[in-house]
Amino acid sequence: MDSVMNFSLATPEMFLLAATCLVLLLDAFLGEKCRTFGYIAALGSMLATVVLVVNSYGGERAEAFNGMFVLDNMAIVLKVAVLFLVMATFIYARPYLIDRKIFKGEFYTLSMFATLGMMIMISANTMLVVYLGLELLSLSLYALVAFRRDDGKSSEAAMKYFVLGAIASGMLLYGMSILYGLSGAIDFKGVGSYVASQDIMSNVVLLFGLTFIIVGLGFKFGVAPFHMWVPDVYQGAPTPITMFLGSAPKIAAFAMAMRLLVGGMEFGSAGWQQMLIPLAVLSLVIGNIAAIAQTNIKRMFAYSTISHMGFVMLGILSANEPGYSAAMFYTVTYAITALGGFAIIILLSHSGIEADSIEDLRGLNDRHPWYAFMMLLFLFSMAGVPPLVGFYAKLAVLQAVVQAGFVWLAVLAVLMSVVGAFYYLRAVKLMYFDKPKEDITLTMGVGFNVLLTTNGFLVIALGLFPGLLMALCAEAIRVSL
Amino acid sequence: MDGWSLLSLVIWLPIIGGLVVLVAGDKLSRPAALFFSVLTFIVSIPLWTGFDASSYLMQFEEKHVWIDTFKINYHLGVDGIAMPLILLNTFTTVLIVVAGWEVIKKKPAQYMAAFLIMEGIINGVFAAQDAMLFYIFFEAMLIPMFLVIGVWGGVNRVYATIKFFLYTFFGSVFMLISLIYMFNKGGSFAIADMYNLELGMSAQILIFLSFLIAFGVKVPMWPVHTWLPDAHVEAPTGGSVVLAAIMLKIGGYGFLRFSLPMVPDAARELTWLVIFMSLTAVVYIGFVALVQKDMKKLVAYSSIAHMGFVTLGFFLIYAIYNNTGSYEGSVLAIQGGMAQMISHGFISGAMFLCIGVLYDRMHTREIDAYGGVANTMPIFTGFFVLFAMANTGLPGTSGFVGEFMVILASFKANFWIAFLAATTLIVGAGYTLWLVKRVLFGGVANDQVAMLQDVNKREFGFLAVLAFAVLLVGLWPQPLLHVMEATVVHIVDLATQSKLPGVN
Numbered sequence: 001m002d003s004v005m006n007f008s009l010a011t012p013e014m015f016l017l018a019a020t021c022l023v024l025l026l027d028a029f030l031g032e033k034c035r036t037f038g039y040i041a042a043l044g045s046m047l048a049t050v051v052l053v054v055n056s057y058g059g060e061r062a063e064a065f066n067g068m069f070v071l072d073n074m075a076i077v078l079k080v081a082v083l084f085l086v087m088a089t090f091i092y093a094r095p096y097l098i099d100r101k102i103f104k105g106e107f108y109t110l111s112m113f114a115t116l117g118m119m120i121m122i123s124a125n126t127m128l129v130v131y132l133g134l135e136l137l138s139l140s141l142y143a144l145v146a147f148r149r150d151d152g153k154s155s156e157a158a159m160k161y162f163v164l165g166a167i168a169s170g171m172l173l174y175g176m177s178i179l180y181g182l183s184g185a186i187d188f189k190g191v192g193s194y195v196a197s198q199d200i201m202s203n204v205v206l207l208f209g210l211t212f213i214i215v216g217l218g219f220k221f222g223v224a225p226f227h228m229w230v231p232d233v234y235q236g237a238p239t240p241i242t243m244f245l246g247s248a249p250k251i252a253a254f255a256m257a258m259r260l261l262v263g264g265m266e267f268g269s270a271g272w273q274q275m276l277i278p279l280a281v282l283s284l285v286i287g288n289i290a291a292i293a294q295t296n297i298k299r300m301f302a303y304s305t306i307s308h309m310g311f312v313m314l315g316i317l318s319a320n321e322p323g324y325s326a327a328m329f330y331t332v333t334y335a336i337t338a339l340g341g342f343a344i345i346i347l348l349s350h351s352g353i354e355a356d357s358i359e360d361l362r363g364l365n366d367r368h369p370w371y372a373f374m375m376l377l378f379l380f381s382m383a384g385v386p387p388l389v390g391f392y393a394k395l396a397v398l399q400a401v402v403q404a405g406f407v408w409l410a411v412l413a414v415l416m417s418v419v420g421a422f423y424y425l426r427a428v429k430l431m432y433f434d435k436p437k438e439d440i441t442l443t444m445g446v447g448f449n450v451l452l453t454t455n456g457f458l459v460i461a462l463g464l465f466p467g468l469l470m471a472l473c474a475e476a477i478r479v480s481l
Numbered sequence: 482m483d484g485w486s487l488l489s490l491v492i493w494l495p496i497i498g499g500l501v502v503l504v505a506g507d508k509l510s511r512p513a514a515l516f517f518s519v520l521t522f523i524v525s526i527p528l529w530t531g532f533d534a535s536s537y538l539m540q541f542e543e544k545h546v547w548i549d550t551f552k553i554n555y556h557l558g559v560d561g562i563a564m565p566l567i568l569l570n571t572f573t574t575v576l577i578v579v580a581g582w583e584v585i586k587k588k589p590a591q592y593m594a595a596f597l598i599m600e601g602i603i604n605g606v607f608a609a610q611d612a613m614l615f616y617i618f619f620e621a622m623l624i625p626m627f628l629v630i631g632v633w634g635g636v637n638r639v640y641a642t643i644k645f646f647l648y649t650f651f652g653s654v655f656m657l658i659s660l661i662y663m664f665n666k667g668g669s670f671a672i673a674d675m676y677n678l679e680l681g682m683s684a685q686i687l688i689f690l691s692f693l694i695a696f697g698v699k700v701p702m703w704p705v706h707t708w709l710p711d712a713h714v715e716a717p718t719g720g721s722v723v724l725a726a727i728m729l730k731i732g733g734y735g736f737l738r739f740s741l742p743m744v745p746d747a748a749r750e751l752t753w754l755v756i757f758m759s760l761t762a763v764v765y766i767g768f769v770a771l772v773q774k775d776m777k778k779l780v781a782y783s784s785i786a787h788m789g790f791v792t793l794g795f796f797l798i799y800a801i802y803n804n805t806g807s808y809e810g811s812v813l814a815i816q817g818g819m820a821q822m823i824s825h826g827f828i829s830g831a832m833f834l835c836i837g838v839l840y841d842r843m844h845t846r847e848i849d850a851y852g853g854v855a856n857t858m859p860i861f862t863g864f865f866v867l868f869a870m871a872n873t874g875l876p877g878t879s880g881f882v883g884e885f886m887v888i889l890a891s892f893k894a895n896f897w898i899a900f901l902a903a904t905t906l907i908v909g910a911g912y913t914l915w916l917v918k919r920v921l922f923g924g925v926a927n928d929q930v931a932m933l934q935d936v937n938k939r940e941f942g943f944l945a946v947l948a949f950a951v952l953l954v955g956l957w958p959q960p961l962l963h964v965m966e967a968t969v970v971h972i973v974d975l976a977t978q979s980k981l982p983g984v985n
Contacts (some may be wrong), residue, residue, distance in 0.1 A: 325550075365632075369591075380624060385650075386617040392548075395613075395657070399551065402661045410661070414654035421650050425627070425643050433631040433639055467548040474550050 006064035009071045012052040012079070013119050019045030020112040027105025035103055039094060042108040046087045046115070053079045061480065063125060067187055070125035074328070074480035077472060078122045078255050081332050085248040085339060086115050091451050092343045093240030095444055099350070102148060102238070111244060114140035118252035124259055126187040127176040134172070134220070137252060138165050141245060145237040157236025164219065164229040172216025178209030179264075188264040196267040207271055213260060214275045220253045223309045224282035231294075234302035235356070239349060242298055243342035246305055247335040250312075254331040257316055262324060262481065269319040276317035277409070283310030284413055288420040297345060297358045300423060301338070304382060307420055308334050314413060315397045323400035325477040329470055330393040333381075333462060337390060340378040340455040347371060347442055347452075361427055363436025371442070372431045374456040381459045383424040384417050389462035396470065487527060488541050488557040491567060492605045495521045495574070499597035507590045511582055514593035518575045521600065525571040528564050534964045537561065537971035539610060539673075547614070553670050556610040561968030562737055562819060563607040565961060566730055569826045570607070572950075573726045574600040576943045577719040580834055583939070584718070584841050585633065592633060596719060599625040603727055607734065612660045613670045615738075616653070619731070623649055626720065626728070634715040641708075641715035648708040652698030655691035656739075662688070663743075676742050676975055679982045682750075689747035692740045693755070699732030702755075702792060703762040706785045713781035714846070718837030721777065725784050725829035730822045733791045737815070741795065742975035748796070755796040760901050762789030767908035771915070776839070776846045779916055780832045783872060786905060787825050793902060794818030794887040800894035802977055811973045812966070814890035819965055821883025824871075824954055828880055831868040831947040835861070838940055839920075842933055848919050852926025857933040862921050864936075864944040869917045871951045873910040879954035 007014070023045065027038045053076060061072040090108070097103040117136030124130040142165065146158030180186050182205060183194030200206055218226040234242050261272050287307025294300040308330070315327025348355030348364075365372040381390035394417065401410045444452075462469055498517025505513045532540060539558030547555040559567065577596050585592045602625070605618035623646055630642035664670050667678040680688070698705045709729075713721050741748050748755075763786050770782035795818045798811035838861060839854070840846055855862040871878035874885070884905070891899040925931050936944065954961060 376624075385624060386620045391617070391620070395551075395661070398658065399661050399664065402658065403665050407658065407662065410658050411655070414658060418647065418651045418654055422643070422647060425646055428627075429631060429639055429643065432628060433642075465547075467546075467550065470548060470550040 004064070005066070006062065009056055009062055009064040010069055010123075011056055012049050013116060013123075015052055016045065016049045016112065016116050016119065019048070020109055020116065023112065024105065024109045027109070035105065038105050038108060039090065042112060043087055043090055045112070046083050046090075050080055050083045053083065067189075068126050068129050069123050071123060072480040074255070074258070074476040075123050077476045078251050078328075078332075079119050081335070082115065082118050082122070082248045082251050085251070085335055086111060086244070088339055088451060088455070089240065089244045089247065091447050092243060092339070092346055095448055096238070096240050096346045096349060100148070100238070107144070107147065107240075110140045110144050114144070114244070115248070118248060121252045121259075122255040124256075125263075127179065127191070127260070127264070128186055130256055130259060131169070131173060131176065133252075134256065135169065137249060138169065141165075141249070144241045144244065145233060147241055148238050153236040154238060157233045160236075161229055161233045168216050168219030168226070171212045171219070175209045175212030175214075175216060178205065178212065182206055182209065188259060191264040192266060195265045198268075200268040200271040206268070210265065210268065210271050211275065214272060214279070217253070217257055217260065218279055220256065221250070221309045221312070222306055223279045223313055224286040224306055225279075227283070227286065227306045230306055231299045231302040234305075235296055235298045239298070239342060239346050239354070239356070242301075243339060243346070246301065246342060247339045250305075250309070250335055251331050254312060254327060258324065261316065266481075273317050273319050276313050277406075280310045280313035280317060280409070281412060283307060283313060284416040288416045291420065291423045294423070295358055296356050297361070297427070298356045300358060300427075301341060304420065304423070305338065307416065308382070310416075311394065311397050311413065314401050314409060318397075318400040318404040318406070320400060320404055321474070321477055321481070322396070322403060324481070325470070325474040326393070326396035326400045328473040328477060329396050332469070332473070333389045333393045336455065336458055336462075337378050337381045340374065340452065340459065341382070343448075343452050343455065344371065344375045344378070347444060347448075350440060350442060358427060358430065359437075361430040362434045364431040366436050367440070368442060371452070374452055375431060376428055377456045377459045379424040379427055381463070383421045385421075387460070387463040389459050389466060392463065392466040392470070486543055487524065488543060488559065488604075488608045491521060491525050491528070491571065492557075492601050492608060494524060494601070495597040495604070496601035499594040499601070502597060503590055503594040505590065507588065510590035510593050511578075514578045514597060515575075517597055518571075518578045518600070522571040522575050525568055525604075528559060529568055529964075532559075532561075532564055532964060534561065535967055537967040540564075542610070551613070551664070551670065552668070553613045554611050555614060556671065557608040558610045559608055561965035562734065562972075565819075565823055565964060566727075566734060567604050567607045569730070569823060570600060570603050570727050573722060573826065573830055576830065576834070576946070577722055579939060579943050580722070580837060581717075581719045584837070587633060592629070592717075592719070595625040595629050596723065599629075599723060603731070606731055610672050611670050612663075612672050612675060612739075615672070616657060616660060620650070620653060622728070626723070629720040629723075630712060630716045633717040633720070636715075637711070638715040641711040644708045645712040648698050648705065652695045652705070656695035659688040659691040672738065678743075678980070680744065680980055681982060682746060685744040685747035685980070686750065689740060689744045689751060692735065692744070693751075696732040696735035696740065697758070699735065700729055700788045700792060701732070701785060702758045702789070703766060703785070704758075706762070706766070709785060710778050710781040713784075713833075714775060714777045718833060718840070721833040721837075722830045725780075725833055726826040729784065729788055730826060733788065733795070733818065733822050736792065736795050737819075737972055741798075742972060744980070745976045746979050746981055748976065749799045752796045752799045755792060756800075756898065759789045759793035759796065760898065762786055763793065763905050764901055764908070767905055767912070771908065771912045773912075774848055776836045776848055776916065776920070777833070779848075779912060780829065780836065783909065783912065784825070784829050786909065787821065787829070790884060790887050790902065790905070791818040791821050791825075793898075794821065794883075794890065797887075797891055797894045797898070798973055798976060800898075801890060805893055808970065808973050808977075810890050810893040811977070812969050813886055815969045815973060816962055816965060817883050817886025817890055819883075819969065820879075820886060820954075820958060820961060823961060824879035824883050824951070827947055827950045827954065828868055828871045828878075831864075831944065831951065832872060834943060834947070835865045835868060838936060838944075843929055848916065850926070851920040851930060853921075853923045853930055854933065855921045856925050857930060858935045860941065861936045861944075864948055865921060866917060867948055868951065869913045871955070873913045874906060877952070877955050879951045879958070881955055882958045
């Protein structure tokens with residue numbers, strides 16, 4: 001199997017690369033006036049990629065490029081999720097970009113490169129391919145954050161993101177090099193068989209390498225104490241970029257954690273489990289408590305993301321199948337919910353004014369009951385109130401954590417979600433109980449409205465019938481491990 | 482048992498009705514809401530008429546696989562304690578729709594929709610036979626109530642509603658962990674399976690405490706009752722009625738459905754704690770009610786005292802069983818608690834509706850602002866006095882039945898418990914009658930009172946229906962007690978059997 005190149009497995013990635021180049025060229029030749037065409041081309045090529053992804057899977061795990069690239073059930077599910085999230089971001093972002101006169105072709109090209117990076121991360125089967133995908137994603141994101149180059153805050157955020165992100169990548173790479181030095185292999189199977197032969201708790205060098213990998217992962221997830229960049233970048237980046245940043249890359253980060261920790265070092269779980277516990281605890285505590293103090297809604301969402309990633313950590317550190325599938329379910333559903341939340345922020349921003357203060361939500365129910373209702377769904381879902389999907393995500397994680405024997409972690413997690421409920425409630429309070437300051441009618445295109453309604457509907461429908469997606473995640477994890 | 486899926490209908494009909502009302506818009510919302518609430522009430526009546534009172538088994542059962550991964554089933558069913566509460570809920574919702582008919586001017590469609598959706602969710606709480614399904618309904622109920630208090634409430638509504646939400650949310654999350662723990666032990670979320678699950682003592686104690694927090698906040702028991710007066714004072718009349726008449730009962734119901742049968746050994750061990758908390762509620766909160774200046778606050782505190790009776794009755798069973806060695810006294814105590822819950826549903830609902838009638842005219846709930854209302858509103862005064870008497874537990878009214886049974890049962894447990902419980906007859910009469918005296922009787926206090934109009938037909942209607950219900954349960958409680966008897970016997974049976982490993 002090792003000698004087989006198997007190009008066909010990577011058809012979606014190759015197609016996306018070609019399509020991205022084509023969109024880039026199209027934009028250069030067609031210019032300002034036909035930008036909508038580029039937008040449609042970007043959406044179309046993403047959709048085609050989805051079709052290719054679904055078709056490329058033959059029903060069982062397969063490797064390509066001498067075992068560097070892997071295609072399994074989990075990869076398919078995550079790739080489809082990433083592609084749909086990115087497409088939704090494109091649709092949500094359009095009115096904002098046009099309004100700010102930054103409706104540029106580069107937005108789509110960079111986003112598509114980032115998507116390509118995520119897909120490579122998801123399918124990586126060696127440490128170097130993980131790194132390759134990660135860098136493709138990160139470099140595109142740095143540029144995207146700085147997308148409004150004449151805006152001080154945007155540039156500052158990009159700078160911060162770049163410096164911290166580069167350090168994190170360096171850490172990750174250093175950890176990988178230690179693992180390579182120890183095991184003599186860069187593929188996960190080779191690393192895995194080395195780790196299996198060692199007692200991880202007494203092998204100091206292995207623990208040392210593992211620590212660096214965890215640090216790198218922590219940065220990319222944005223979990224405490226490696227979360228410093230998250231609030232600043234969320235706040236500084238243009239809202240559609242924040243939306244992009246806050247949804248799909250979380251799924252890629254989850255995939256990276258699964259490949260590195262579970263695929264490569266499943267037998268070292270005793271080692272990374274104890275490292276992830278403080279990460280999860282700190283994220284839950286810092287994320288939820290710091291979010292209360294925020295008056296900027298993007299910062300608030302940033303801290304809320306940190307706490308949600310703490311939950312994902314909880315799922316992973318359970319180190320059992322239910323835990324992994326719970327973390328996967330959590331990541332995917334959180335990305336869907338966050339997407340909706342950011343869409344409302346985009347909606348509130350109008351004619352050049354950034355609506356990033358929490359006060360901008362004031363009286364939304366009086367002005368636009370439907371939008372307010374959608375936001376209500378997203379917020380209560382994030383707070384984990386049934387029957388919305390966020391509850392089932394938390395339920396699944398808690399179940400796995402209790403099963404793994406960490407009842408105290410589960411208790412801490414629910415306590416912190418009570419704390420978290422407060423700032424979500426405060427936002428609901430502003431929308432429903434307060435009078436609007438000014439009477440501005442917000443109008444959006446059909447595409448935006450339809451998508452937002454679908455998004456809200458998904459949050460309810462997945463809440464009423466979570467079984468299907470849960471089974472999908474459980475199956476993906478079961479088959480892929 | 483029947484192909485009509487009656488319970489699903491009682492849950493989903495009002496929820497769909499609520500959505501229809503929302504779409505129908507403000508103008509059509511009132512008749513639409515009335516239509517759906519009455520229809521739901523009519524649909525729920527066969528639950529009573531078709532109920533087989535001789536069996537403790539779940540009836541009208543429905544079971545479908547829902548979330549396969551966690552073996553969570555959409556499993557519904559009612560027994561003798563759940564069925565009367567569902568009927569109480571469907572009945573009360575009709576009254577709320579009628580009571581809010583002209584009064585609610587701000588976004589009536591959203592108001593009516595919130596109450597209809599809440600009705601469906603609460604029916605789900607009572608009908609759920611799967612612990613996770615129960616929990617989902619239990620939590621989902623917070624969203625409409627949060628909005629009801631926050632949007633249509635009084636001046637300090639934001640504080641009250643966030644306090645309400647956070648208290649109840651805080652209480653219930655621990656229950657979630659307990660349920661997950663039991664699922665991991667027994668591999669099933671079905672309530673009936675949890676009854677059969679063997680649990681060690683320390684696990685039982687922790688689970689019991691988590692249930693106590695969840696249901697104790699809901700009841701609410703002293704010392705976690707402080708959200709209730711705030712929520713009541715700020716809530717619109719309809720919100721207060723649902724809170725007092727239905728939501729508090731969910732706490733009591735939870736003790737019977739979860740705490741006693743699931744962790745009987747811990748319940749036996751910690752029964753002193755609950756009895757202490759209940760007696761504190763009965764005695765101390767009674768005195769607190771005496772000094773209130775706000776009518777709604779007074780009734781809110783009296784609710785806490787009355788619910789103290791309910792929990793007292795439920796947890797006396799171990800002491801009674803130890804003293805007499807028979808089930809009879811224990812059955813009497815739980816039946817008394819249940820009768821008190823149903824009766825309190827009618828009486829507290831009626832009291833809040835009466836206060837609502839006054840508030841709509843005077844826009845104040847301060848007791849000092851009133852005086853001599855009897856002179857201008859004679860018919861209203863008749864109703865108010867009747868409900869006040871029922872609140873004090875006058876024989877012949879529904880309030881008497883439950884209190885009397887609990888006091889009677891508590892004599893079998895301990896004289897001093899009975900003595901302390903019986904003080905409520907004096908204190909309760911004190912604060913209620915003093916309220917009546919200050920508000921209704923005496924000379925006309927001011928010009929506003931002199932201008933008051935007596936109840937109109939709509940108000941007369943719902944007060945008369947409630948008066949009828951209060952008297953019916955008071956004069957002829959037998960059918961109600963009969964319906965729940967087999968179930969209560971079964972619960973006592975479960976609650977007195979040890980579940981420690983190796984005992985059976």
